[in-house]
Amino acid sequence: MEYLKILGENKLSGVVDISGAKNAALPLIACTILAKNEIKMGNLPNVVDINTFLKLIAKLGGTFTKEGNTAKICTSLINNTTATYDIVKTMRASILVLGPILARFGHCEVSLPGGCAIGQRPVDLHLKALEAMGAKIVINHGYIEATAPEGLKGAKIVFDKVTVGGTENIVMAAALASGVTTIVNAAKEPEIVQLCEVIASAGVQIEGIGTSTLKITGTNKELLEIKDFDVIPDRIEAGTYMCAAAITNQKIKINNVIPLHLDAITSKLEEMNFEVLQDETSVTILPTDEIKPVNIITTEYPGFPTDMQAQFMALATQANGTSTIDERLFENRFMHVSELLRLGADIHLNGNTATINGKSGTLNGTDVMATDLRASSALVLAALVAKGETSIHRIYHLDRGYEDLEGKLTKIGADVKRFTE
């Protein structure tokens, strides 16, 4: 297994180029199942989850070629409708093939994803919505077996909770359904906006893009001609490097971003007394005299993202005072706390609230274990300011979602090396 060794306290400076968004690219690859043509997708991040999703497309009978950050995907020959456990267990986003395959073929089988390190993460809302569109769903031997021999029919779906994956699955299913589907309480994340725009650019009528009510007029199983596109920049990768600048209190420019997507992150950094300069495609974090504490509540976009919670917790250890972080989306997304404690942080957990006493002492490098993707990046951030050497184990989590992390950090002056144990 591979691990990272980081020697802390280096001065950082320079520019980081942000890759395409994993969480936009995954549903966009799933949406190629709606198309009859080959689609060229640019700005794909070179991360394990993308390769896993492409492998899933190939297992279903689709084809792809990938060169650098561009893939050409064609699903016209799909002849298998089952997403098996071996793939789903490594990548929960596999559930995103359910809507498009069911809509196109009238049946689909997807292994139940089960829980993961950050919580139970049920998919009941995806299933309930598909049932409202006419699907019959049974759970059999750990598989979701969905059928709709007559095709899916447009329906009014009112989501009990805002769900990113649920909204994506239903938008894709609705694109090939018959009639109009209205999604009320839809998620509004930029990743969903891009998915809707790509499907709309193929001629599907979608009203309300970027709002919490989406109205999709389906094609009644007529496959789409989807145009080539580039994946939007990764706002979570960008936010992570913004935190790298902040935690080391150095000036770093984060390039190739959409600053609007970073508003919630920028505003929390400003509350922590950092100046954040913006132009059309970059943000620059400037050092501050005093890092101030912050109070954060995670919520849906455009609020503060749960995917940035762990990184801000690492940053809060360097603040002059006590910060609080309330995790409202996932019941178990605090696995990084015990590892930050091993580095010397002073953090108390009470239910879904973490209290972080900043500057209670210096962090000291040691061995720590990554437990999920963003927990891993929080440990990397903490290691950048810890005294001495930190070894971060189980970095396969990190590789799911950060392209060339060592390369990007090394370029701005960090001492990061990968080893095999």
Ligand SMILES: CC(=O)N[C@H]1[C@@H](OP(=O)(O)OP(=O)(O)OC[C@H]2O[C@@H](n3ccc(=O)[nH]c3=O)[C@H](O)[C@@H]2O)O[C@H](CO)[C@@H](O)[C@@H]1O
């Ligand atoms: C690949 C991808 O884009 N992953 C993101 C996506 O995950 P994902 O799409 O899984 O997250 P959801 O928005 O669906 O989950 C939000 C909340 O709703 C609950 N829920 C969801 C579906 C359902 O059927 N029933 C149910 O109860 C979940 O357990 C969670 O508490 O959005 C999350 C919330 O912004 C991010 O942290 C993930 O990085």
Ligand SMILES: C=C(OP(=O)(O)O)C(=O)O
């Ligand atoms: C939780 C994440 O991803 P996933 O939903 O794929 O587990 C993430 O990107 O932070």
